[in-house]
Amino acid sequence: MQTMLDPTQPxxxxxxxxxxxxxxxxxxxxxxxxxxxxxxxxxxxxxxxxISKGRCATISIHEMTFLVPVKVGDVITCYTDTIRIGNTSMQVHIEVWSKSPHREGTAKVTEGTFTFVALDENGQKRPISEDIKKIYAANGKA
Ligand SMILES: CC(C)(COP(=O)(O)OP(=O)(O)OC[C@H]1O[C@@H](n2cnc3c(N)ncnc32)[C@H](O)[C@@H]1OP(=O)(O)O)[C@@H](O)C(=O)NCCC(=O)NCCS
Known part of the structure; x- marks a missing residue:
């Protein structure tokens, strides 16, 4: 069964x-x-x-739109979710929400999808373990 996402919540x-x-x-x-x-x-x-239990680097950042301004003193919170796990890469959806000390409630500031590549100690791409991929495939979360 597909869960309905609440757009007012991170x-x-x-x-x-x-x-x-x-x-x-x-x-x-x-x-x-x-x-x-x-x-x-x-x-x-x-x-x-x-997720990958080791070093990673950003390989790409997808298009983003800034929806509301952020002011000094705002508390900024980033929420992350795995979209896809590949052989060496992970697509991570990131939402940013702000809470102003002068306003009730929170507001979504922006969101975007970033791709990270797992790296070994020499900075070369590193395969993500099959166990991690199996857990993600079974639960939608790793
Ligand atoms: C990360 C790095 C080692 C990857 O090496 P590479 O040989 O270029 O890797 P590949 O082209 O095989 O891509 C690796 C993975 O990234 C994915 N990828 C590559 N370019 C991508 C892009 N533009 N968007 C999304 N995914 C991308 C590939 O599909 C692959 O995923 P998979 O293994 O899960 O199938 C190398 O690109 C690097 O060092 N980049 C700099 C990273 C960095 O310093 N980031 C911080 C910014 S200063």
């Missing part, structure tokens, strides 16, 4: 939480989009390293 595992600081803003006081992408990259790395 989907995935909480992988990173931080606060937007003054150093993360441009001259007009708005938080840089690039800072958010870097938080997503960290969250995706935490997720893919947890």
């Amino acid at each position: 989907q995935g595992t909480l992988s990173l939480q931080t606060i937007a600081m003054p150093a993360d803003t441009n001259w007009s006081g708005d938080v840089f989009g690039g800072w958010l992408v870097s938080q997503m990259d960290l969250a995706g790395a935490i997720h893919s390293e947890r």
Whole structure:
């Protein structure tokens, strides 16, 4: 049976939480989009390293749209979900939600799909274990 996803709620595992600081803003006081992408990259790395049980690198970032602005003091939370596990790569969907100290509730800021490649100690691609793939195939989660 297919589960209906609630668009007002974050989907995935909480992988990173931080606060937007003054150093993360441009001259007009708005938080840089690039800072958010870097938080997503960290969250995706935490997720893919947890799944593949080792070092990973980002190989691609798919299209993203920023839906609402982020202000200094907002609590930023990244939620991650595995979309696909390949031979050496993992596609991770990442949602970013913000909570302002001045507002009730949370808002989705952006989402995107990042691909990470498992690496060995020499920085070469590393096969993801068949056991991990079997667990993902059986549960939709690894
Ligand atoms: C990661 C790296 C070792 C991969 O080596 P490679 O020989 O280029 O690897 P491949 O082309 O065989 O691709 C490896 C996997 O990534 C996938 N991949 C490659 N390009 C992709 C893209 N643009 N989008 C999504 N997946 C991609 C491939 O399908 C493959 O997946 P699979 O093994 O699960 O089937 C190498 O590309 C690298 O070092 N890149 C730099 C990574 C990095 O430093 N990132 C941080 C940014 S500074």
